[in-house]
Amino acid sequence: MQLPPDLPTRRFFQSKGLQMDPSRVSHSVRAAAPTLVVTEECSDGLLMERIREGQRPAYSLLLERYWSRLNVYAVSIIEDQDGAQDVVQDVFIQVWQKRAEWSPSGTVCAYLYRITRNLALNARRDQRLRRERQGQRGEARVRDRAPRTPDQQMEANALRAEVDAAIARLSDRRGEVFRLSRFHGLSYKEIAEMLGSSPQTVANQMSAALAELRHALSHLIGE
Numbered sequence: 431m432q433l434p435p436d437l438p439t440r441r442f443f444q445s446k447g448l449q450m451d452p453s454r455v456s457h458s459v460r461a462a463a464p465t466l467v468v469t470e471e472c473s474d475g476l477l478m479e480r481i482r483e484g485q486r487p488a489y490s491l492l493l494e495r496y497w498s499r500l501n502v503y504a505v506s507i508i509e510d511q512d513g514a515q516d517v518v519q520d521v522f523i524q525v526w527q528k529r530a531e532w533s534p535s536g537t538v539c540a541y542l543y544r545i546t547r548n549l550a551l552n553a554r555r556d557q558r559l560r561r562e563r564q565g566q567r568g569e570a571r572v573r574d575r576a577p578r579t580p581d582q583q584m585e586a587n588a589l590r591a592e593v594d595a596a597i598a599r600l601s602d603r604r605g606e607v608f609r610l611s612r613f614h615g616l617s618y619k620e621i622a623e624m625l626g627s628s629p630q631t632v633a634n635q636m637s638a639a640l641a642e643l644r645h646a647l648s649h650l651i652g653e
Contacts, residue, residue: 474538481529489529492538493522500546503614507550508557517549524549539616540623547624596646604639607632 472480472491480488500521504514524545525532532541597605603625610616610624618629618636625632 475534478529478532478534478538481525482532484529489522489526492525496539496542497522499614500542503543503610504546504550504553506609506613507547508554510557513553513557514550517546517553520549521545536623537620540620543610543614543616543620544624592647596643599646600639600642604635604642607635608639608643611636 470491472488474492474495477488477492477495481492497518500518501514504517505511508514508517521542525542597608600608606625607621610621611618616624618632621632622629
């Protein structure tokens with residue numbers, strides 16, 4: 431099956447050197463409504479309203495706005511860059527296919543992160559099942575790297591390893607709250623919407639996570 435030439439995500443994915451899987455894309459793309467002007471200044475909520483109306487420019491702008499952030503978040507869950515790209519591709523395909531079902535009961539940011547989380551957790555489960563069948567162990571981690579001298583690189587690696595280990599020792603929920611807040615910039619309200627809890631519960635989990643990290647890393651921060 432050939433992808434419809436006007437599918438909203440086609441040009442964007444191709445510009446990133448990615449291939450969309452036609453079998454995962456609905457072959458019936460509803461005709462778009464007359465296009466209204468959308469700009470970088472449009473809020474996420476307004477973009478979603480336009481997307482519900484079938485406005486492809488609004489869809490493309492939302493995709494550009496969140497692609498990198500969601501990709502980083504997906505990598506943090508499944509620790510595989512290619513798998514993360516597949517997840518985020520599926521997120522935006524799902525956003526388009528189910529655009530009529532979107533209800534503005536929360537923020538668009540939390541909505542997108544929630545879909546990404548669910549799909550990434552499913553992908554991670556599938557990865558584990560494949561590894562068990564194949565008898566493979568270990569996972570590749572993606573790291574940002576900047577040019578350093580050998581001594582600087584060694585020191586940075588040691589520091590990063592200690593911080594990573596401390597974060598990894600947090601409970602699943604505290605660790606997730608910490609990463610969403612500190613690494614992805616989500617508000618407590620957005621995290622609460624994602625996880626189905628209250629902002630106060632998120633705040634309590636964050637306070638506990640920070641206290642635990644301060645204790646674990648006290649030798650590094652002079653406490």
